[in-house]
Amino acid sequence: MLLDAVPDRDHDGVGDDADNCPDDANADQSDVDSDGVGDICDDCPLVSSPQGIDGDGDHVGDACDPHVSTPGDCLVLLDRFASVDQFAAHWEVESKAGTTPSIEPYAGGVRVTSDPTYHRVTMIAHDGAGLRFDGRYDVQMLANATLATSAVAVMTSFNDAMPMFRGVFCEVLYTGTGLFIATGDDNVNTSVQVIPTFQVGSAIRMLYSASSTTEMAACRVDIGIGVAATQIGPLPDSAGVSGFIVYDDPIDAKAVALYKPLGSCPTPIVR
Numbered sequence: 001m002l003l004d005a006v007p008d009r010d011h012d013g014v015g016d017d018a019d020n021c022p023d024d025a026n027a028d029q030s031d032v033d034s035d036g037v038g039d040i041c042d043d044c045p046l047v048s049s050p051q052g053i054d055g056d057g058d059h060v061g062d063a064c065d066p067h068v069s070t071p072g073d074c075l076v077l078l079d080r081f082a083s084v085d086q087f088a089a090h091w092e093v094e095s096k097a098g099t100t101p102s103i104e105p106y107a108g109g110v111r112v113t114s115d116p117t118y119h120r121v122t123m124i125a126h127d128g129a130g131l132r133f134d135g136r137y138d139v140q141m142l143a144n145a146t147l148a149t150s151a152v153a154v155m156t157s158f159n160d161a162m163p164m165f166r167g168v169f170c171e172v173l174y175t176g177t178g179l180f181i182a183t184g185d186d187n188v189n190t191s192v193q194v195i196p197t198f199q200v201g202s203a204i205r206m207l208y209s210a211s212s213t214t215e216m217a218a219c220r221v222d223i224g225i226g227v228a229a230t231q232i233g234p235l236p237d238s239a240g241v242s243g244f245i246v247y248d249d250p251i252d253a254k255a256v257a258l259y260k261p262l263g264s265c266p267t268p269i270v271r
């Protein structure tokens with residue numbers, strides 16, 4: 001007799017009962033925030049949060065919506081570092097001439113370590129067809145870091161001329177006595193919060209939103225002891241490119257998401 005086929009309506013080889021995205025083909029079942037909803041159908045793929053809590057109805061869940069009450073945000077890039085072979089096409093590395101930072105992509109992440117003689121590495125997202133994501137995006141990053149001496153930052157704008165710390169940013173810096181979280185613009189901190197109880201080696205997750213001239217920008221950091229949030233006022237609009245910066249201490253970036261604020265939405269690149 002014939003066995004009943006297990007229903008699999010998206011034909012990805014994972015039966016509907018067990019499929020974390022039953023309507024979207026995702027044979028890999030990747031779920032980087034481990035909330036039970038697969039990345040490609042998760043309305044907030046980097047933050048473990050209930051699906052469908054979306055006050056402005058723009059399909060970006062409140063927990064990660066850069067503009068919670070204004071519809072129009074959309075995901076343009078979700079990078080899980082799935083392909084080591086494609087890493088060089090997906091990310092541009094900038095550092096000081098003559099230095100050699102260590103960039104070690106692996107399936108599911110990239111380990112970034114700055115050169116011992118120069119403490120800064122800039123990682124700029126590309127679309128895979130040779131173009132940077134020009135303009136201003138909201139950057140969200142899931143990363144593991146063992147901050148002991150230095151910092152990691154998420155940026156929405158870089159100075160193209162040199163790997164300088166410029167643009168609007170969220171910075172997380174371990175000072176030796178506490179964790180320093182700052183937001184600002186062009187290397188000027190406009191809001192600072194210090195968490196004295198930071199435990200060296202804690203995983204950090206950074207969510208950074210700064211994209212509109214009319215809404216507050218926010219830097220949110222989950223360091224395993226709760227969410228620290230710091231808010232800054234409206235920022236001047238700025239052109240630039242998006243990605244992240246790593247300082248002395250190595251970090252493992254596990255996933256990066258770029259959101260396009262308040263405009264037309266292209267089909268997102270998911271890789």
Ligand SMILES: [Ca+2]
Pocket residue numbers: 010012014019020021022023024025026027
């Ligand atoms: Ca599926």
Ligand SMILES: [Ca+2]
Pocket residue numbers: 031032033034035036037038039042044045
């Ligand atoms: Ca998920």
Ligand SMILES: [Ca+2]
Pocket residue numbers: 054055056057058059060061062065067068
């Ligand atoms: Ca929303």
